[in-house]
Amino acid sequence: MHLSSPSLLLLLTTLLHPTSSTAALLPATSPRDDVSGHRRPRAAPNSPSGNYAPSTVPCPSTKPTVRPANGLSPSETAWLKLRRSATIQPLKDFLHRIAIPDFDSDAYITANASAQPTIAIAISGGGYRALMNGAGFLAAADSRVTNATSKGGLGGLLQASTYLAGLSGGGWLVGSIYQNNFSSVETLRDGSPGSSVWQFSNSIFQGPKQSGFSIVNMADYWLDVADQVSDKRDAGYDTSVTDYWGRALSYQLINATDGGPAYTFSSIAQDKSFASGDTPFPILVADGRAPGTTIVSLNATVYEFNAYEMGSFDPTTYGFVPTQYIASNFSGGVIPAGGKCVEGFDQAGFVMGTSSSLFNQFLLNNISSADSDVPKFVVDAITDVLEILGENEDDIAQYMPNPFFGWNNASNPSATHMELDLVDGGEDLQNIPLHPLIQPMRGVDVIFAVDSSADTTYFWPNGTALRASYERSFSAIANGTLFPPVPDANTFINLNLNGRPSFFGCDIANFTLRAGQTAPPLLVYIPNAPYTAMSNVSTFTPSYPNAQRNDIIRNGWDSATQGNGTLDAQWPICVACAALSRSFSRTGTAVPKACADCFSSYCWNGTVDSTDHGVFEPTFKITNMTTAQATSSGARAVGGGPTAWGMMAMGLSALSVALW
Ligand SMILES: *[C@@H]1O[C@H](CO)[C@@H](O)[C@H](O)[C@H]1NC(C)=O
Ligand SMILES: *[C@@H]1O[C@H](CO)[C@@H](O)[C@H](O)[C@H]1NC(C)=O
Ligand SMILES: *[C@@H]1O[C@H](CO)[C@@H](O)[C@H](O)[C@H]1NC(C)=O
Ligand SMILES: *[C@@H]1O[C@H](CO)[C@@H](O)[C@H](O)[C@H]1NC(C)=O
Ligand SMILES: *[C@@H]1O[C@H](CO)[C@@H](O)[C@H](O)[C@H]1NC(C)=O
Ligand SMILES: *[C@@H]1O[C@H](CO)[C@@H](O)[C@H](O)[C@H]1NC(C)=O
Numbered sequence: 014m015h016l017s018s019p020s021l022l023l024l025l026t027t028l029l030h031p032t033s034s035t036a037a038l039l040p041a042t043s044p045r046d047d048v049s050g051h052r053r054p055r056a057a058p059n060s061p062s063g064n065y066a067p068s069t070v071p072c073p074s075t076k077p078t079v080r081p082a083n084g085l086s087p088s089e090t091a092w093l094k095l096r097r098s099a100t101i102q103p104l105k106d107f108l109h110r111i112a113i114p115d116f117d118s119d120a121y122i123t124a125n126a127s128a129q130p131t132i133a134i135a136i137s138g139g140g141y142r143a144l145m146n147g148a149g150f151l152a153a154a155d156s157r158v159t160n161a162t163s164k165g166g167l168g169g170l171l172q173a174s175t176y177l178a179g180l181s182g183g184g185w186l187v188g189s190i191y192q193n194n195f196s197s198v199e200t201l202r203d204g205s206p207g208s209s210v211w212q213f214s215n216s217i218f219q220g221p222k223q224s225g226f227s228i229v230n231m232a233d234y235w236l237d238v239a240d241q242v243s244d245k246r247d248a249g250y251d252t253s254v255t256d257y258w259g260r261a262l263s264y265q266l267i268n269a270t271d272g273g274p275a276y277t278f279s280s281i282a283q284d285k286s287f288a289s290g291d292t293p294f295p296i297l298v299a300d301g302r303a304p305g306t307t308i309v310s311l312n313a314t315v316y317e318f319n320a321y322e323m324g325s326f327d328p329t330t331y332g333f334v335p336t337q338y339i340a341s342n343f344s345g346g347v348i349p350a351g352g353k354c355v356e357g358f359d360q361a362g363f364v365m366g367t368s369s370s371l372f373n374q375f376l377l378n379n380i381s382s383a384d385s386d387v388p389k390f391v392v393d394a395i396t397d398v399l400e401i402l403g404e405n406e407d408d409i410a411q412y413m414p415n416p417f418f419g420w421n422n423a424s425n426p427s428a429t430h431m432e433l434d435l436v437d438g439g440e441d442l443q444n445i446p447l448h449p450l451i452q453p454m455r456g457v458d459v460i461f462a463v464d465s466s467a468d469t470t471y472f473w474p475n476g477t478a479l480r481a482s483y484e485r486s487f488s489a490i491a492n493g494t495l496f497p498p499v500p501d502a503n504t505f506i507n508l509n510l511n512g513r514p515s516f517f518g519c520d521i522a523n524f525t526l527r528a529g530q531t532a533p534p535l536l537v538y539i540p541n542a543p544y545t546a547m548s549n550v551s552t553f554t555p556s557y558p559n560a561q562r563n564d565i566i567r568n569g570w571d572s573a574t575q576g577n578g579t580l581d582a583q584w585p586i587c588v589a590c591a592a593l594s595r596s597f598s599r600t601g602t603a604v605p606k607a608c609a610d611c612f613s614s615y616c617w618n619g620t621v622d623s624t625d626h627g628v629f630e631p632t633f634k635i636t637n638m639t640t641a642q643a644t645s646s647g648a649r650a651v652g653g654g655p656t657a658w659g660m661m662a663m664g665l666s667a668l669s670v671a672l673w
């Protein structure tokens with residue numbers, strides 16, 4: 014499938030950049046886990062090639078297989094037991110600190126094993142805006158972060174949570190945290206000397222500003238990216254714009270030399286704190302899209318990546334493959350006799366790039382601009398990929414060979430394709446990664462859904478992502494998943510449902526359940542809104558001064574905590590009540606009065622007001638505490654409007670704009 018230009022690139026790369034090409038030929042610097050028998054302390058550069066390329070390896074004695082999606086994986090089930098016990102004390106501490114009036118939370122959690130809730134957090138897409146706003150929420154929920162357990166804080170919610178899902182820009186946040194040893198947002202935000210991690214003031218098109226721990230030679234940034242991608246191509250794998258995009262992203266997200274080309278997503282499973290159940294279970298989401306088709310929430314197969322498995326619960330593909338082995342030659346779910354196994358395809362940046370592949374277009378439209386440092390031959394190599402794939406496919410990530418080849422032939426739209434094409438998890442408009450969290454088998458009780466989608470004229474969310482998931486729950490593809498009812502966009506705006514946190518699906522009596530079916534999780538919707546900073550920055554701004562990054566993270570914190578309780582002193586109590594709502598029903602416990610009050614103020618009660626609101630332009634809910642100078646790059650918000658050079662210059666369709 015590859016034409017001559019990539020080989021030309023290889024040649025040029027070798028000529029211009031001999032050292033790193035030679036380096037690729039050297040043995041892996043990091044021995045693999047099973048060789049030493051030691052568990053690595055963090056997500057690890059465990060790709061057997063030692064570089065970005067996947068490699069063929071002997072299969073383990075029990076060959077990996079695809080399994081039907083009729084349950085959780087044995088690995089997840091075993092992990093959940095550990096996590097369940099590891100979350101009891103953090104949950105008790107959290108509830109104790111928040112102290113729901115007239116309610117003994119310690120006694121409640123201790124008395125009945127089924128009282129303990131399963132808590133999940135979902136971080137939407139929306140580029141850096143979503144990363145930063147989502148980071149504010151996670152910082153506020155993380156007991157390790159300064160002041161998170163002070164009055165009004167939500168610290169400990171993260172430690173009490175079981176799942177943490179991210180999609181597109183939200184996937185950068187989740188991926189970055191896990192690739193960096195479950196570092197806190199505070200640690201990543203503050204950085205460290207020589208590291209380019211979270212240095213968003215460096216445009217991704219120009220790369221790190223100084224060499225150091227993260228980058229040996231900044232002048233070689235794009236040459237290295239191209240070289241890494243050619244390692245993969247050279248090993249016989251198809252590459253697409255997603256590979257370049259994922260590589261470039263990694264310099265900002267993975268705190269390792271050259272963006273950690275050998276780091277795999279599945280290595281999270283080896284991370285000591287993850288393996289012992291001390292961190293939540295990370296999940297990234299992408300959509301399947303067969304060549305030449307368009308997708309909507311009603312028919313796209315939603316795939317998830319977790320540390321153990323990649324696949325889909327949807328009745329189309331309905332299968333999971335071990336993440337570590339995704340590019341092995343599966344056929345009908347097995348590796349044929351004599352077939353080899355492949356490892357290293359699940360490269361961490363590639364997985365994050367897959368979930369955010371709509372940004373491929375962002376890359377394409379900027380690499381040749383005047384202020385980009387991308388060398389011409391790298392630009393040519395990237396645009397050549399397009400000629401091979403066709404412009405309409407510039408957003409795909411190629412998973413070749415398709416792990417689900419010959420699997421569920423009757424229902425799987427990709428069963429006969431040698432290649433599985435995955436795209437940005439928000440392309441079906443389900444821009445919050447709720448899909449993995451509403452699977453009944455996971456038994457999630459509450460989802461804290463942080464929405465940084467740019468739905469309205471000025472890039473605020475209006476509930477579009479929730480409606481896409483709600484509508485999907487009526488389609489055959491829902492396969493038994495349920496979703497709380499949510500109203501139209503004008504109602505979101507008119508009732509302020511997108512201006513402050515709101516709860517959906519509070520009343521389980523409102524769900525029609527079949528025998529054995531349980532109500533879906535309570536949804537705590539945390540929309541991006543201006544508390545102390547205008548956090549509605551354009552999705553297409555490629556860099557943010559550190560002060561602005563910090564302002565937006567703090568705004569996300571103020572959104573999570575309602576300004577540390579200044580907007581509503583009861584808010585932390587309401588968060589605790591939301592966490593326990595399904596638990597109260599399950600154990601037949603009377604809802605404490607304080608919780609009933611919370612539910613009457615935060616639950617959407619079915620009221621609809623669909624009158625046209627006109628342009629939605631919210632003002633500061635607390636006060637302008639911005640410290641950043643507005644930048645000329647279009648990062649400023651209200652008033653700036655969607656003039657962003659982005660949309661027009663990029664010629665994006667109305668659809669893609671809405672997604673973010
Ligand atoms: C923590 O809270 C104290 C008291 O409100 C405040 O003075 C301090 O600046 C806060 N620290 C951070 C890092 O926000
Ligand atoms: C990872 O984090 C844990 C917990 O904070 C710490 O004990 C360990 O030293 C860290 N490992 C690395 C490699 O940074
Ligand atoms: C980045 O990694 C280096 C080397 O492991 C470590 O010293 C530093 O603390 C890390 N920085 C961040 C922000 O995690
Ligand atoms: C999904 O639905 C859209 C809109 O109805 C349609 O155009 C598209 O072909 C469908 N795609 C698949 C894969 O069925
Ligand atoms: C997978 O199958 C293809 C096509 O038959 C073959 O070229 C390739 O070597 C195989 N890879 C492995 C790892 O078995
Ligand atoms: C809501 O968002 C969608 C895009 O997600 C947009 O098309 C629609 O116009 C918005 N409606 C309102 C009332 O804001």
Ligand SMILES: *[C@@H]1O[C@H](CO)[C@@H](O)[C@H](O)[C@H]1NC(C)=O
Binds near residue numbers: 160571
């Ligand atoms: C809430 O507390 C955080 C952490 O101390 C601080 O950064 C933020 O400014 C506070 N918010 C308000 C509105 O005071």
Ligand SMILES: *[C@@H]1O[C@H](CO)[C@@H](O)[C@H](O)[C@H]1NC(C)=O
Binds near residue numbers: 124125127128599601
């Ligand atoms: C414990 O929870 C179960 C539901 O799982 C419920 O039937 C039972 O009544 C509860 N027991 C107590 C003491 O609350």
Ligand SMILES: *[C@@H]1O[C@H](CO)[C@@H](O)[C@H](O)[C@H]1NC(C)=O
Binds near residue numbers: 508
């Ligand atoms: C439902 O909520 C609306 C505002 O969102 C409120 O005006 C109305 O009184 C509520 N209805 C009931 C029955 O609580």
Ligand SMILES: *[C@@H]1O[C@H](CO)[C@@H](O)[C@H](O)[C@H]1NC(C)=O
Binds near residue numbers: 523618
């Ligand atoms: C209850 O369910 C009906 C039917 O799905 C829906 O129209 C209504 O809005 C729901 N009410 C609430 C409060 O969720």
Ligand SMILES: *[C@@H]1O[C@H](CO)[C@@H](O)[C@H](O)[C@H]1NC(C)=O
Binds near residue numbers: 637642651
């Ligand atoms: C908020 O304050 C900053 C700093 O004073 C200023 O640059 C910015 O324009 C203000 N934003 C708004 C929307 O008023």
Ligand SMILES: CC(=O)N[C@H]1CO[C@H](CO)[C@@H](O)[C@@H]1O
Binds near residue numbers: 327
């Ligand atoms: C609950 C439910 O409807 N599950 C179905 C999901 O899809 C698979 C594959 O088609 C069926 O076997 C399940 O019964």
